[in-house]
Amino acid sequence: MTPSFDFLTAEERALGDRFRRDGFIVAPAEDRAALDAIRDLMVGLARHRLGMDEGAERPDPPGRLLDRIGDVVPVEELNAFRLAMIGGMNAQPWLRAAYFSVARRTLSAIVGSELCMQRRVNLSIQLPDDDSSLLPVHADTWSGDSPFEVVLWIPLVDCHGSKSMFLLPPGPNAELERNLHRFAARSVDEMFAAIEPDLTWMDVPYGHFLLFNQNLAHGNRVNREADARWSMNCRFKGVFTPYADKKLGEFFEPITLRPASRIGLDYEMPAGFHE
Amino acid sequence: MNERPETLRSGYRGYIGSRPVLGSRIPQHVxxxxxxxxxxxxxxxxxxxATEYAMPHCYMMLEQVLAELPGLDGMIAYTLFMLPERRGRRQEIYRRILDTGACLHTAVEGLxxxxxxxxxxLEDIWSVQQALxxxxPVRF
Structure with a gap:
């Protein structure tokens, strides 16, 4: 089927072409104030968790504590620390609306205007040289996500090289999926070695977002940079597109239902007729 | 909403089912x-x-839990989608829960x-699910 692009604006078409060709879009935050509020929230939660509330002086830039979190949180305490951060941030009623606003126009162009959003935003923290928080190469669709979902990935620090994540572009990914069964008896590391030359490492400075196609193989490796990676991720999909194992209600929630859909959902045909 | 002294209330009644939910059977112990x-x-x-009866569209046990609500903090249903399919009936249930000052939790969704x-x-999720x-069905 030939897609009909004729009804899209030039901007929507360009974004869509880019997304389909590369599998991702990196762009400046559409609502920088919202992104800064999220980062400030995380800095505040981290300071609170680490008992730094009393020290009123904050001479460093806001992101410095996040970058250097490995100086005060040892690897063995990292997961408990991360879970506390996730609990704290998701307890803020404004978090998801702010997160959405960081890429609202791009999400509308790539996914649509009536969206479902994941109910809990995730957080990854990857300390330098730590191999305990790795996400081996995978595609989300292989483990229960609908192919209609996209991931909005937002770094709270500058992310590049091994401090970031990798993505396999659509062409090589199609080849990987054709040959995936050949890796059935082999390790994920062997799969990584096979695709490594084709990988794109995401360069996403703070102040930008990454929107990527989670049907493509992706993951991360040991962070060999000097500072820690902090990145948040959250899935979006069209409300009326098919769901897989991540269900409506328990995982996704409609966030931008439009009036015509609400009217349609409320509509009941006149009843009471009999043969 | 009727405010009741907390001391008169005690706990949350579970509410599970014996019919498939959205086409899936979930063992009662699960x-x-x-x-x-x-x-x-x-x-x-x-x-x-309380375990709902297996007959389609039967909500007798749900009615029993609702009647018990004045003495409870609330109820915990296994899933939102165990509630009646008819919107008017769900609205009536929400109203009865709120009017007794109790609350409803749904365990799978955490709502x-x-x-x-x-x-x-709750209704946005329910109505979209009904439309879907x-x-x-689509196979991936």
Whole structure:
């Protein structure tokens, strides 16, 4: 089927072409104030968790504590620390609306205007040289996500090289999926070695977002940079597109239902007729 | 909403089913495990679950739990989608829960009905799910 692009604006078409060709879009935050509020929230939660509330002086830039979190949180305490951060941030009623606003126009162009959003935003923290928080190469669709979902990935620090994540572009990914069964008896590391030359490492400075196609193989490796990676991720999909194992209600929630859909959902045909 | 002294209320009644939900059968002991875990994580006192009868569209046990609500803090249903399919009937249930000053939790979704403002959120999810149910299934 030939897609009909004729009804899209030039901007929507360009974004869509880019997304389909590369599998991702990196762009400046559409609502920088919202992104800064999220980062400030995380800095505040981290300071609170680490008992730094009393020290009123904050001479460093806001992101410095996040970058250097490995100086005060040892690897063995990292997961408990991360879970506390996730609990704290998701307890803020404004978090998801702010997160959405960081890429609202791009999400509308790539996914649509009536969206479902994941109910809990995730957080990854990857300390330098730590191999305990790795996400081996995978595609989300292989483990229960609908192919209609996209991931909005937002770094709270500058992310590049091994401090970031990798993505396999659509062409090589199609080849990987054709040959995936050949890796059935082999390790994920062997799969990584096979695709490594084709990988794109995401360069996403703070102040930008990454929107990527989670049907493509992706993951991360040991962070060999000097500072820690902090990145948040959250899935979006069209409300009326098919769901897989991540269900409506328990995982996704409609966030931008439009009036015509609400009217349609409320509509009941006149009843009471009999043969 | 009727405000009642907290001392007269005790715990949250579980509500599980014996019919498939959205086409899936969930063993009753698994439903109870999920509810118990939700209650423990949320700091709620769990009271033994009422099990809905298997006959389609039968909500007799739900009615019993609703009648019991004045003496409870609320109820924990295994899932939102165990509630009646008919919107008017769901609205009536929300109303009865709120009018007794109790609340409804749904364990799988982790959703809470504690005030008027929560109804819209629950109904958005329910109504979209009902619309999706009428669409042709897609295999990935």
């Amino acid at each position: 439903q109870n495990l999920v509810i118990r875990d939700y209650a423990a994580r949320s700091g709620l006192t769990f009271k033994l679950s 809470v009905l504690a005030s008027e403002a929560d109804i819209g959120r 149910t009428h669409m042709a």
